[in-house]
Structure formats: C-alpha cells, structure tokens
Amino acid sequence: MRRPANAPTRRRRGPWVRLALLLMLLLYGVPLLWILITSLKSNVEIFANQASVIFKPTLHAYQQIAASGSLGTAMVNSLIIAGGTTLLTTFLGVLTAYGLARYRSQLIWWILGFLILLQMVPQTAEIIPLYHIFAVTGLVNTRLSVVLADSALLLPFAILILRPFFRNIPIEIEEAAAIDGASRLRTFLSVVTPLALNGIVTEAALVFIIAWGEFLYAISLLSNPGDYPVSAVLSQEIGAYNVSWPGLMALAAVGSLPILIVFLMAQRRLASGLSLGAVK
Amino acid sequence: MRTPSLRALCSALPAALLLGATSAASAKTLTVWEYFTGQGPQELKQLAQIFHKKYPDVGVNFVYIPYTQMTNKVVAAASIKTGPDVVLYNGPTIGSLVGAGALANLSSDWAAFSARNQFPKYVVHRVGGKIYGVQGYVNLLGLWYNKTILSKLGISAPPTDIAQLNADMAKAVAAGYQGITLSGKSNDQGEWQAYPWLSAYGWSYAKPTVASCQDAYALVRSWVNHRYLTAEASTWGQTAPFQTFLGGKVLFAENGNWQIGPAQKSAQFRYGVVPMPRGPHPAKLYLGGEVESVGAFAKHPHLAWDFLKTTLFSKAGELVALKVVGSIPSRADASRNKSVLSTPLIAPFAREVQTSGQLYPPEIPGFSSNAVERAQLAMGQQWSAVIAGLSTPASACKAAVSKVRSILGGH
Amino acid sequence: MTAALPAGRRRWRGRHTVLAFVLPGLLYLLLLGLYPLVNLVQMSLSDVTARNIASSAWSLVGLHNFSRVLASPSFAATVPNTLIFVAIVFVLGMAGGLAGAVALESPGWLSQVVLGLMVFIWAMPPVVLGGIWKFILLPQGLANAVAGWFGVNHASDPILWLVWRPFALLSVAVVNGWAIIPFGTLVYRAALMDVPKEILEAAAIDGASPWQQFLRIKFPILRPVTLILAVLTLVYAFRSFDFIYVMTYGGPGVSTSTVPFYSYLESFAQFRFGLGAAVAVLTVLVVAVLSVVYVRATRGAEGG
Known part of the structure; x- marks a missing residue:
C-alpha cells in the first residue's frame, strides 16, 4: 500500500519545479512561522515594529494565558465537543456508509443527492432552526447541543468519505463469512470494519480536525463563554479589535497543538487516503 | 479507591455536558450578563461587595458575553423563556430586547423607589410608556489631546471649534504626526462617534437634511484625504483608535470617559481632554453608557431589582463606577460630589453632560426606538463607507437621508 | 449476473438488511439536517423578527421577503462580491492545486516538507489562519513590509489591505484560496499517483517531453477528478464564512459580504430573521443545482 515518495516519476526536478517548491515553502511556511514569532514578541515590540524578525523573545504571552486558566477550560470544551462529534459522527457514518455501499437501487442516487445537498447548505442557514430544536428539547446552552449540531x-x-472504502471491500469476502453462518451484523463487525479501518481513521481524523475548528455553532448555541471551545474564544478575540496579538497567537499556537498531534498520527493516511475518499 | 472515582467521573460527565458550567450551589445566586472588559470586571467585583453587605448569602455570578453577541444571546434566551436576572447592555438595543420580551417592566418598582428623583429624565428608558431600564451612570465622548505633541507644535490651547481643530491637525501632520483617531465602524459605535460632528453642522433625526450630513461627512473625508485620519478607522470600534492614540503619535482622539483608566495606565505622554469642538452649531453628545434592566425571565426578580437599587442606582455604587472606570454618575447627589467636579479628566465630561447631553437613543415622537435604531444604523453605515472611501459624502448622505426619511418620515 | 449466484449469496446482496444500517444515520439527518431546511423555508415566507421568533405562529407573507431582499441595494452589492470571491477562490484552488500536485511529484526532502506543511495548514482551524493573515495584512504588518522591500509603497503610506476597495475583497478571497489549495493538491496528487508508471516510461522511451506526457497521458486521467473537485471547490467558496467573519466581518460597509454572510448579518445583526432566511433559501437553491452536477459526475465515475 505504501508507495515510496518518488514513485510517480524518477525525473530530476528542473529549475521551475524547484522554484515552485520554494514559493510554496514560503507561502505555507511563513504564516505558520509568523504565528510562533508573534507569540514570542512583547506588546511593546508589536507596537514598535510588527514586521520585525530580530527581537528579544519573551514567553510573556504564554505565561499570561497559563496564568488566566481560561485556556485550560476552553481546551477541555474543545476536546469534549470535537471528541463527542467524532465519536457520534463516526458511529453513525460507518453504519450508513456501509449500508449505502452495499445497497443497489436507483434510490441510492436520491439519498446521495440529499447528503450532498446537506453538505452544501451554508451553515448560517441552519442556526436558527437548530436553536429552536435544542430549545424545545432543553439542550440549548449545553456542549451536547454543539456536539449534535456539529455531527x-x-x-x-x-458518509461520503467512508462509502468508497466500503465499496472497495470485495463483497465475496462477506459472502464467504456468511456461508460460515455469521450474521450480517457479526460479519460487519468482525470482517468488514477491520478492512475499512484505514478509511475510518481517515474520516475520524478529518471530522475531529473540522470539529476542532468549528466556531459558528458554538458561539450561537452556547450562552456562557465558559463553555466556549478554543475556536470560539479565538473568533471573538480576533473580532474584538482590542487584541493583544502575541496573546492571541500564543492561544492559537497552544490551541492548535491537538491538531498537530492528529496531523502527525494521520498525516500519511491524509496525504494518500483523503483524496480517494473525497473524490470517488 | 479507583472504582468510586471512575463512577463519579462517569456520572459527572453527562451532567457536565447537560448543564454546561452553571454552578449548582444550593444558595441563591443572581446571574448578571455583562460585556465589561478592561477595568470593568474590577468595578463589578466592588459592586458585588456592596451587595453582599446587605445579602451575605446571595451569590452574584457575572457572565461575560462578548459585546457583539449580547443582543443575540438575550433575544435567543428570551425565545425559550429563560434569561439572566440582571442584564447590562447598550442603550439602543432596548427596542429589540423589549420586542423580544426579554426585559421586565420596572414601572411600579421605579414608582416605589424613594431615590428616583435623583435621576435625570434622560437616563430612564421607556418603551411604549413603560419603564424597562435605567442608567446608573452615563458615558460620553470628549476630545482627547496629546499635550506633549501640542506643546512641541507650539499650540497653546486645545481647540474649541472645528476650524482650530483642522489647523492643529495640519500642523501635526506636517510635523510627522497623525491628526486624529475615531471609530468609523459600520455599526452603532460608528454612529455614536459620528453624531457630535453631525450635530455640529445642525443634523437632527427629527429634521434630517442632506446638507448637514454632507458637511459633516465631507469634513471627515477631507481628514482622510489630508492624512489626518487613516481609512483603517472604518474598521475600528472604540478601543482600537484609543490604543492607537496611546501609542503617542496622534494628536487627538475622539473617545470616551471610560478611557481614563487605560490612559492613566499606559500613556507615556501628557494628555488631557476637552469638550467636543463646535461647528456652526455646538456639538451634541449622546449620553450613553450601559442600561441596567431586570430580565423578564429572572429567577429572582425581586433580588435582581434590589441588586440594582443597592449597587448602580445607589450613591455608593455610582461612585465606585466613577472611581474605577471613570463613569459619570447619573444620580444628582453623586454627580455633585466633589471628586467629580475637581478631577481634571472628569470635569470636562461632567460639564458636557449638563450643556450638550442628548438622550441616547434619540427620542422621535411617534416612532419606536426600534425604528430610530435602524435610522441610526443607516447613518453609521454611510459614515463608515465615507471613511473607507467606498462612497463620496454626497452620495452617502443622499442614500442615508433617504433611508432615514423612509424610516422616520419626511418631516 | 445475480441470477447466476447461489440462493444464499443472492439473499446476502438483498436490500432489506442493508437498509437497517442506513436508518439511524438517515433519521438523524432528517431530524437535524432536513427539518431545519423546511423550517428555514417556512421562515423565509413569514414575517419573523426578534419580536416573534419565540412563537412559532408566524404570519405568512408570501414572497414579500424575497421581493424586499431582491430590491435591497446592500443585497445587490453582495451578488458581484460573491461572484468575484467565488471566482478567485475557485481559480486559485484548482490551478494552485494542480500546480502544487505537479510540483510535488518530484522526489526529495523539499517535496516532503512542503507536502507536510500544506496538509498541516489545511488542518489548522480557519479562525487561526484568518487571524494570522489579518495580522499580516495590518497597515504596519508583514505584507506592507514585504511590499516596501519591492518598492511598492512606503511605510508612511501603507496599503490598507482589508479596507480599500477592491483590496479588501481580493485579500479575503486570496487568503481563502490559499487555504484551500492544499486540498486540491492532495486530490490531484492521489490522482497522479494512479497514472500507470509503465505508460509514462513507454512514452518517455518514445521521446515524449514531460509537457507532452502531461497533456496526452495525465490530463485525460485527471479529467473526471477535476469535475468533482471543481464542484467541491465551488461549494466551499460559496459557503465560505469563517475567513470573512474573522478578517473583515463583511466590512467596510458590505464590501466583503458574500450572499451567505449577508444572510447571517440580516438574521443575527439586524434580527430580521425572515429576510435572513429568504437570502439563505436563495443560496440553497444555487447549491442545489451544484449538487445535481456533483451526483451526475460521481455517477459517471462509478458507472452506476
């Protein structure tokens, strides 16, 4: 399954390609670096020269967010929301995607069309109705409501990511298990799921990443900023003009650490598997 | 050892998910929604201490809601018949809040309040004839100046009219400084800062004219053209321009009395404040500041009213707000206090309250505060567009005035 | 084909048990996905403001909200904004994605680093990316410093990237495009990996230049992928919200408001929920057309 990095061509790169790579390195490396550099500056330095590269680094911004303690709360909220969303979405998604992968009918195109339509609806359009549903059920202002909305x-x-992984599993493998007398559910759990594990991990990583960054439902469904996840805190801070940029960037850096961890764990799968799922 | 803690965790987690972070203390707790930043939380803490002297057993839970989310949250909460005991919010939104049924009618409580005569008329907010909120203090704008730059430029006194202001800014820019900072944001804050200039040219919402609007907006546009003012101001609320002023390279700032604290804390130069400069007419100023209300769905409405009576509607409480944040007390017995009139930074503002204060939001007979709010927003949006250079003063004023007339009638 | 299978196998491929797997997820989406849409349509046809949002007894006003929206000058301004925004994000995402994938085909540590970096950026929360770009684009920020090195401007006369027309809209769109390029790169990269090596080697032996190889062999293989990626990128650009919210909040004025963002402002800044819903319904109609295109493309790719 793993391909060596140089599989597609063994051509040596020309000057244009090298230039393109360097440009991409700058375009994607500098903003990332800039988050770190800014977080190590003092407010005085920011005021004097925002664009400086040589300056006296300070951990002041990090000490401040550590002392305020609000970051810890926000991280826990993010973990609950992103973790809960990942669990619920993966559970429902795996079942549905398997069903859709094995179901043969014209109806399937209607269901897929429905899924894609939902996928395309602007998030802003769903806030008010969702708020009402959660209000009626008494879930509004709880992190659970954000988990349900994000899911x-x-x-x-x-489902769209997972379905191709199940389609790629030959149905004959299941049928062999069925001949041995296993029920559909058991076959699914013991034979199909392990084979699709690659896809499930990819999907779970993507859902976690997106849920970690989601903030619109969080600021709309939660009244108490004590329940806000990191993304919602950041969205309010950046919008609020009286920002301390070093503090904000320190918050962004620390708040993105879990994404770095997920990224490091899933990088190879993301780079090779995501596209397969997303496209077919 | 391990099992019970695990069990506790398992039962606590769903509970935490359901309840959010609300404290489940058995004693009574008042919930207060506010958007105070800077020195604000310090003020609230001291107010709570005053309240605790009378009610030692009642907790006060201040819930910070970001400014831009406040109206949203109160309206949303009211739509499911919940909400805070007390809410501190920006005056012009009172129409939306009352419309959503979020605020309690305080008319009878107010009638029974012995100190009510201490409060001037313009801080008592009525919607449809009923009282829904009162301001314990007022905030208003003044012209801050950088004394250090002023003396370097050889200017002896800060300006009192717009012609002097223009001349001073021209000198400042020629010497490598910036002229002025203000808010040009396309919302209520921008309109709040546009109003002193508009009124200096004779603007009034009761009699909107294109000419008065155009004079004011052409003035601010000329500042951008002459680089007295950066077009970036079109994205600024009221904090960013003052921070820029505190950087020490700007001669003037149009900003409020609530900036006294930040100025004392971080200005590296000498500064002062004077009333807003006059044009053909004297500048008029909105008397802003947070309105205090009891929520329609308060758990403890009587305690909530008592909280307001003992804190922001009491002399002691208003003096706390003055001391900590620089808010101008609205009670007569508090604003006549020596410390108000003798403090150099407070005195100009206190004087302005007497001479040029205006009800905020302005009252237009026959029109709901909701309609006035929309008319103000139309002016604020065009104010922002002119500063950003998206619109000429002429076309901006034509659009704004026709909008205001369509909302508030032709006059 | 089915007829040739033994009876047991045929039952395995039967529909009913499979349907049970689909049900929980489908019910969930009917409740929390479709019902909100129905509710939205109802709201768009009613007079809903902060005053009556709580009661569900809204008075129907027919298409009144739609005619008001369509007559509003602010809405009229958001339509060209949306077209420009979507066009920039789309072109950047597609062309940048393909260029990135082609460049990353070359071996070496640099390719590995760049690929990792791009995937990581793509995974970062949009608020963080929007936030850092907002900082970079401030008057005294890095962008103006770089522009200064090239002599484009002076420090005393900075470019106001997020204020001036048309800079503000272009800046937000380009940053948004920058953020989606890695996705296109990953998709194209996977597709390029599927190009059979033998064919490329044979073509190389026949003396085909890399450019000819690309046009004759790779491009046809990338075509179906391109169609689907195009729809996904279009939709992403169209519903984009986070970057606008963080970087400009649609301003100054409505100069960086797209149609979906305008819908948000109508509902949550003006509390005119009926009008906001009408704008949202208009946007859903547009994406509905795109979803039909997507389904057809997928169907074609799967041969269903």
Whole structure:
C-alpha cells in the first residue's frame, strides 16, 4: 500500500519545479512561522515594529494565558465537543456508509443527492432552526447541543468519505463469512470494519480536525463563554479589535497543538487516503 | 479507591455536558450578563461587595458575553423563556430586547423607589410608556489631546471649534504626526462617534437634511484625504483608535470617559481632554453608557431589582463606577460630589453632560426606538463607507437621508 | 449476473438488511439536517423578527421577503462580491492545486516538507489562519513590509489591505484560496499517483517531453477528478464564512459580504430573521443545482 515518495516519476526536478517548491515553502511556511514569532514578541515590540524578525523573545504571552486558566477550560470544551462529534459522527457514518455501499437501487442516487445537498447548505442557514430544536428539547446552552449540531453538519461529509472504502471491500469476502453462518451484523463487525479501518481513521481524523475548528455553532448555541471551545474564544478575540496579538497567537499556537498531534498520527493516511475518499 | 472515582467521573460527565458550567450551589445566586472588559470586571467585583453587605448569602455570578453577541444571546434566551436576572447592555438595543420580551417592566418598582428623583429624565428608558431600564451612570465622548505633541507644535490651547481643530491637525501632520483617531465602524459605535460632528453642522433625526450630513461627512473625508485620519478607522470600534492614540503619535482622539483608566495606565505622554469642538452649531453628545434592566425571565426578580437599587442606582455604587472606570454618575447627589467636579479628566465630561447631553437613543415622537435604531444604523453605515472611501459624502448622505426619511418620515 | 449466484449469496446482496444500517444515520439527518431546511423555508415566507421568533405562529407573507431582499441595494452589492470571491477562490484552488500536485511529484526532502506543511495548514482551524493573515495584512504588518522591500509603497503610506476597495475583497478571497489549495493538491496528487508508471516510461522511451506526457497521458486521467473537485471547490467558496467573519466581518460597509454572510448579518445583526432566511433559501437553491452536477459526475465515475 505504501508507495515510496518518488514513485510517480524518477525525473530530476528542473529549475521551475524547484522554484515552485520554494514559493510554496514560503507561502505555507511563513504564516505558520509568523504565528510562533508573534507569540514570542512583547506588546511593546508589536507596537514598535510588527514586521520585525530580530527581537528579544519573551514567553510573556504564554505565561499570561497559563496564568488566566481560561485556556485550560476552553481546551477541555474543545476536546469534549470535537471528541463527542467524532465519536457520534463516526458511529453513525460507518453504519450508513456501509449500508449505502452495499445497497443497489436507483434510490441510492436520491439519498446521495440529499447528503450532498446537506453538505452544501451554508451553515448560517441552519442556526436558527437548530436553536429552536435544542430549545424545545432543553439542550440549548449545553456542549451536547454543539456536539449534535456539529455531527449533523459533518455526518454527510463523513458518509461520503467512508462509502468508497466500503465499496472497495470485495463483497465475496462477506459472502464467504456468511456461508460460515455469521450474521450480517457479526460479519460487519468482525470482517468488514477491520478492512475499512484505514478509511475510518481517515474520516475520524478529518471530522475531529473540522470539529476542532468549528466556531459558528458554538458561539450561537452556547450562552456562557465558559463553555466556549478554543475556536470560539479565538473568533471573538480576533473580532474584538482590542487584541493583544502575541496573546492571541500564543492561544492559537497552544490551541492548535491537538491538531498537530492528529496531523502527525494521520498525516500519511491524509496525504494518500483523503483524496480517494473525497473524490470517488 | 479507583472504582468510586471512575463512577463519579462517569456520572459527572453527562451532567457536565447537560448543564454546561452553571454552578449548582444550593444558595441563591443572581446571574448578571455583562460585556465589561478592561477595568470593568474590577468595578463589578466592588459592586458585588456592596451587595453582599446587605445579602451575605446571595451569590452574584457575572457572565461575560462578548459585546457583539449580547443582543443575540438575550433575544435567543428570551425565545425559550429563560434569561439572566440582571442584564447590562447598550442603550439602543432596548427596542429589540423589549420586542423580544426579554426585559421586565420596572414601572411600579421605579414608582416605589424613594431615590428616583435623583435621576435625570434622560437616563430612564421607556418603551411604549413603560419603564424597562435605567442608567446608573452615563458615558460620553470628549476630545482627547496629546499635550506633549501640542506643546512641541507650539499650540497653546486645545481647540474649541472645528476650524482650530483642522489647523492643529495640519500642523501635526506636517510635523510627522497623525491628526486624529475615531471609530468609523459600520455599526452603532460608528454612529455614536459620528453624531457630535453631525450635530455640529445642525443634523437632527427629527429634521434630517442632506446638507448637514454632507458637511459633516465631507469634513471627515477631507481628514482622510489630508492624512489626518487613516481609512483603517472604518474598521475600528472604540478601543482600537484609543490604543492607537496611546501609542503617542496622534494628536487627538475622539473617545470616551471610560478611557481614563487605560490612559492613566499606559500613556507615556501628557494628555488631557476637552469638550467636543463646535461647528456652526455646538456639538451634541449622546449620553450613553450601559442600561441596567431586570430580565423578564429572572429567577429572582425581586433580588435582581434590589441588586440594582443597592449597587448602580445607589450613591455608593455610582461612585465606585466613577472611581474605577471613570463613569459619570447619573444620580444628582453623586454627580455633585466633589471628586467629580475637581478631577481634571472628569470635569470636562461632567460639564458636557449638563450643556450638550442628548438622550441616547434619540427620542422621535411617534416612532419606536426600534425604528430610530435602524435610522441610526443607516447613518453609521454611510459614515463608515465615507471613511473607507467606498462612497463620496454626497452620495452617502443622499442614500442615508433617504433611508432615514423612509424610516422616520419626511418631516 | 445475480441470477447466476447461489440462493444464499443472492439473499446476502438483498436490500432489506442493508437498509437497517442506513436508518439511524438517515433519521438523524432528517431530524437535524432536513427539518431545519423546511423550517428555514417556512421562515423565509413569514414575517419573523426578534419580536416573534419565540412563537412559532408566524404570519405568512408570501414572497414579500424575497421581493424586499431582491430590491435591497446592500443585497445587490453582495451578488458581484460573491461572484468575484467565488471566482478567485475557485481559480486559485484548482490551478494552485494542480500546480502544487505537479510540483510535488518530484522526489526529495523539499517535496516532503512542503507536502507536510500544506496538509498541516489545511488542518489548522480557519479562525487561526484568518487571524494570522489579518495580522499580516495590518497597515504596519508583514505584507506592507514585504511590499516596501519591492518598492511598492512606503511605510508612511501603507496599503490598507482589508479596507480599500477592491483590496479588501481580493485579500479575503486570496487568503481563502490559499487555504484551500492544499486540498486540491492532495486530490490531484492521489490522482497522479494512479497514472500507470509503465505508460509514462513507454512514452518517455518514445521521446515524449514531460509537457507532452502531461497533456496526452495525465490530463485525460485527471479529467473526471477535476469535475468533482471543481464542484467541491465551488461549494466551499460559496459557503465560505469563517475567513470573512474573522478578517473583515463583511466590512467596510458590505464590501466583503458574500450572499451567505449577508444572510447571517440580516438574521443575527439586524434580527430580521425572515429576510435572513429568504437570502439563505436563495443560496440553497444555487447549491442545489451544484449538487445535481456533483451526483451526475460521481455517477459517471462509478458507472452506476
């Protein structure tokens, strides 16, 4: 399955390609670096010269967010929301995607069309109705409501990502298990799921990443900023003009650490598997 | 050892998910929604201490809601018949909040309040004849100046009219400084800062004219053209321009009394404040500041009213707001206090309250505060567009005035 | 084909048990996905403001909200904004994605680093990316410093990237495009990996230049992928919200508001929920057309 990096061509890169790569390195490396550099500056330095590269680094911004303690709360909220969304979405997504992969009928195109339509609806359009549903059920202002809303947002995406992985599993393998007398559910759990594990991990990583960054449902469904996840805190801080940029960037850097961890764990799968799922 | 803690965790987690972070203390707790930043939380803490002297057993839970989310949250909460005990919010939104049924009618409580005569008329907010909120203090704008730059430029006194202001800014820019900072944001904050200039040219919402609007907006546009003012101001609320002023390279700032604290804390130069400069007419100023209301769905409405009576509607409470944040007390017995009139930074603002204060939002007989709010927003949007250079003063004023007339009638 | 299978196998491929797998997810989406849409349509046909959002007894006003929206000058301004925004994000995402994938085909550590970096950026929360770009684009920020090195401007006369027309809209769109390029790169990269090596080697032996190889062999293989990626990128650009919210909040004025963002402002800044819903319904109609295109493309690719 793993291809060596140089598989497609063994051509040596020309000057244009090298130039393109360097440009991409700058375009994607500098903003990332800039987050770190800014977080190590003092407010005085920012005021004097925002664009400086040589300056006296300070951990002041990090010490401040550590002392305020609000980051810890926000991280826990993010973990609950992104973790809960990943679990719920993956559970429902795996079942549905398997069903859709094995179901042969014209109806399937209608269902897929429905999923894609949902996937395409602007998030802003769903806030008020969702708020009402959660208000009626008494879930509004709870992190659970954000988990449910995020799952509704991401489930179509998860199903579309997962379905090709199940389609790629030859049905004969299941049929062999069926001849041995296993039930459909058991076959699914013991034979199909392990084979699709690659796809499930990819899907779970993507859902976690997107749920970690989601903030619109969070600021709309939660009244108490004590329940806000990191993304919602950041969205309010950046919008608020009286920003301390070093503090904000320190918050962004620390708040993105879990994404780095997920990225490091899933990088290879993301780079090779995502596209397969997303496209077919 | 391990099992019970695990069990506790398992039962606590769903509970935490359901309840959010609300404290489940058995004693009574008042919930207060606010958007205070800077020194604000310090003020609230001291107000709570005053309240605790009378009610030692009642907790006060201040819930910070970001400014831009406040109206949203109160309206949303009211739509499911919940909400805070007390809410501190920006005046012009009172129409939306009352419309959403979020605020309690305080008319009878107010009638029974012995100190009510201490409060001037313009801080008592009525919607449809009923009282829904009162301001314990007022905030208003003044012209801050950088004394250090002023003396370097050889200017002896800060300006009192727009012609002097223009001349001073021209000198400042020629010497490598910036002229002025203000808010040009396309919302209520921008309109709030546009109003002193508009009124200096004779603008009034009761009699909107294109000419008065155009004079004011052409003035601010000329500042951008002459580089007295950066077009970036079109994205600024009221904090960013003052921070820029505190950087020490700008001669003037149009900003409020609530900036006294930040100025004392971080200005590296000498500064002062004077009333807003006059044009053909004297500048008029909105008397802003947070309106205090009891929520329609308060759990403890009587305690909530008592909280307001003992804190922001009391002399002691208003003096706390003055001391910590620089808010101008609205009670007569508090604003006549020596410390108000003798403090150099407070005195100009206190004087302005007497001479040029205006009800905020302005009252237009026969029109709901909701309609006035929309008319103000139309002016604020065009104010922003002119500063950003998206619109000429002429076309901006034509659009704004026709919008205002369509909302508030032709006059 | 089915007829040739033994009876047991045929039952395995039967529909009913499979349907049970689909049900929980489908029900969930009917409740929390489709019902909100129905609710939205109802709201768009009613007079809903902060005053009556709580009660669900809204008075129907027919298409009144739609005619008001379509007559509004602010809405009229958001339509060209949306077209320009979507066009920039789309072109950048597609062309940048393909160029990135082609460049990353070359072996070496640099390719590995760039690929990792791009995937990581793509994974970062949009608020963080929007935030850092907002900082870079401030008057005294890095962007103006770089422009200064090239002599484009002076420090005393900075470019106001997020204020001036048309800079503000272009800046937000380009940053948004920058953020989606890695996705296109990953998709194209996977597709390029599927190009059979033998054919390329044979072509190389026949003396075909890399450019000819690309046009004759790779391009046809990339075509179906391109169609689907195009729809996904279009939709992404169209519903984009996070970057606008963080970087400009649609301003100054409505100069960086797209149609979906305008819908948000109508509902949550003006509390005119009926009008906001009408704008949202208009946007859903547009994406509905795109979803039909997507289904057809997928169907074609799967041969269903």
